[in-house]
Amino acid sequence: MKFYNTLSRKTEDLVPLNDKKVTLYACGLTVYSQPHIGNWVAYIYWDLLVRTLRASGYEVEHVQNITDVGHLTSDEDAGEDKMLAGALKEGLTAWEVADKYIKIADDEAYGHLGLLRPTHMPRATAYIKQQIAFVSELEAKGFTYALKDGVYFDTSKLKDYGKLAKLDIEGLQFGARVADTGKKNPTDFAVWKFSLEGQKRDMEWESPWGPGFPGWHLECSVMARELLGDTIDIHTGGIDHIPVHHTNEIAQSEAVTDKPLANMWLHANHIKVDGKKMSKSLGNIYTLKDITEKDLMLRPSN
Ligand SMILES: [Zn+2]
Numbered sequence: 223m224k225f226y227n228t229l230s231r232k233t234e235d236l237v238p239l240n241d242k243k244v245t246l247y248a249c250g251l252t253v254y255s256q257p258h259i260g261n262w263v264a265y266i267y268w269d270l271l272v273r274t275l276r277a278s279g280y281e282v283e284h285v286q287n288i289t290d291v292g293h294l295t296s297d298e299d300a301g302e303d304k305m306l307a308g309a310l311k312e313g314l315t316a317w318e319v320a321d322k323y324i325k326i327a328d329d330e331a332y333g334h335l336g337l338l339r340p341t342h343m344p345r346a347t348a349y350i351k352q353q354i355a356f357v358s359e360l361e362a363k364g365f366t367y368a369l370k371d372g373v374y375f376d377t378s379k380l381k382d383y384g385k386l387a388k389l390d391i392e393g394l395q396f397g398a399r400v401a402d403t404g405k406k407n408p409t410d411f412a413v414w415k416f417s418l419e420g421q422k423r424d425m426e427w428e429s430p431w432g433p434g435f436p437g438w439h440l441e442c443s444v445m446a447r448e449l450l451g452d453t454i455d456i457h458t459g460g461i462d463h464i465p466v467h468h469t470n471e472i473a474q475s476e477a478v479t480d481k482p483l484a485n486m487w488l489h490a491n492h493i494k495v496d497g498k499k500m501s502k503s504l505g506n507i508y509t510l511k512d513i514t515e516k517d518l519m520l521r522p523s524n
Contacts, residue, residue, distance in 0.1 A: 223278060225456075228464065228487040229386055236486065238455045243281045245450040246272065247484070248340070249442055249459035249467065252289040253323035254308030258507035260500040262335060264490040268458055269337040271488070285449050286340040287442060290320035291347050291425050292415065292435040309424060316424035320347075330510050342449050346441035347425065353436040353444045354429050356478065357413045365477045369404045372412040373431050380473050383409065386487060387465040411470050412437040439470040446483070447475065457484035461491050 223236045238244045248268045251257055268286070275282050292303055305316045312319060324345075331337045346353075357373060360366050365379050377383040389409070416434040417426045426433050446454055452475075459468060468487065475483040492499040495506040 223275070225486055225488055228489050229484075234486065236455070238280070239453060239485070242279060243283065244275050244456060245454040246275075246282055246284045246456045246458065247442070247446045247450060247454050248284065248286045248457075249463055250286045250288050250343070251323075251327055252304055253320045253327060254304045255323065255502065256509055257323070257327050257330060258500060258502070258509050259513060260493040260507065262331065262510060263493050264458075264460055265331055265337055266335070267490045271456075271458070272338055272340075282341075283450060284338075284340040285342045285344065285445065287445050288320075288324060288343055288345045289438070289441065290324070290345045291316075291441075292438065305425065306423070320345075334510055344445045344449065346436070346445070349441060349445055349448065350427050350436065352448055353440050354414075354427070356440065356444045356447075356474070357436075358430065359478045360413060360474060363477060365474075366413060367406065368431060370416075372416050372434065372437070373414040374405060374410045375413050375470070375474055375477075376406055377409040377411070377473060378407050380477055383473050384469055386472055387469050389465065389469065409469075411439060411466075413440050413474060439467055440474065442467075442471045443475040443478075443483070446471075447479070452479040452481045452483075454484045456486045456488060458488045458490070461489045464489060 224233050225236060226232070227234045236244070246268070248264075251261055265286075268284075272282050272284050291305060305319060308323075309316045309319045312322075314322070332339050357366065360375065361373070365376055366373050367376055368374070383389070414429060414431055414434055414436060416432050417423050423435065426435055446457070457468070457471075472483050494500065495508070498504055498506060500507050
């Protein structure tokens with residue numbers, strides 16, 4: 223079976239590491255607000271992928287994570303925390319917001335849409351100990367440094383950083399204002415963020431570096447390794463994950479294991495509304511309920 227591999231930019235045969243068993247890791251939702259059909263389109267793609275692989279005689283072990291902690295509103299390491307912002311808006315704790323949208327997302331995906339339940343649906347908050355241990359491994363190998371707001375991954379220490387996105391590292395170095403953040407390189411990213419002095423967060427944990435919470439990218443590297451091993455056959459996600467989230471997952475995983483994180487990368491494109499990406503920030507989203515109630519579902523014409 224052939225797939226277009228984002229990593230090699232080629233259509234390649236799938237060659238699973240373990241004969242007829244395929245390991246698949248798909249980046250899942252951040253559970254801070256109502257999911258929209260742009261989210262579900264990606265889930266439908268991966269569901270079709272799993273069904274196709276199984277119909278072709280493969281066994282599939284499918285991990286779809288649930289981001290229930292600390293994902294900032296931008297891909298940068300500054301800005302608002304999505305979970306906390308969601309909680310404040312609804313007058314709930316971050317834990318309550320996570321539980322609420324996990325339930326809603328579960329009903330929509332596996333009830334309403336009838337998708338196959340993934341083999342594992344780990345919550346990031348269930349793997350904090352392992353995430354701290356992972357940062358310690360990075361630290362022991364000399365890949366991290368601390369700033370006043372967190373522990374950062376030094377991307378200049380990895381020889382092929384940015385290979386998935388074919389990032390122009392020198393161009394980025396030249397154009398960036400690193401001085402503002404104190405980062406050594408503009409592409410460096412937080413693996414552990416500190417709680418602000420005097421502020422008690424809903425979600426924070428003790429760590430060897432002080433109380434705080436994991437950087438967003440960390441959870442996927444850690445849960446993929448814990449559940450599927452050092453190298454997985456197929457890693458999927460949205461096309462917007464390529465330059466930052468997946469690039470950084472690869473960096474920290476390969477720094478720790480010295481092995482490829484995934485042999486094949488598949489990415490789903492955005493769903494568009496009037497030529498623009500459907501996104502909460504543009505206010506052009508449709509939920510599953512919207513299209514059902516407004517009878518916008520496409521049906522075969524005969
Ligand atoms: Zn991920």
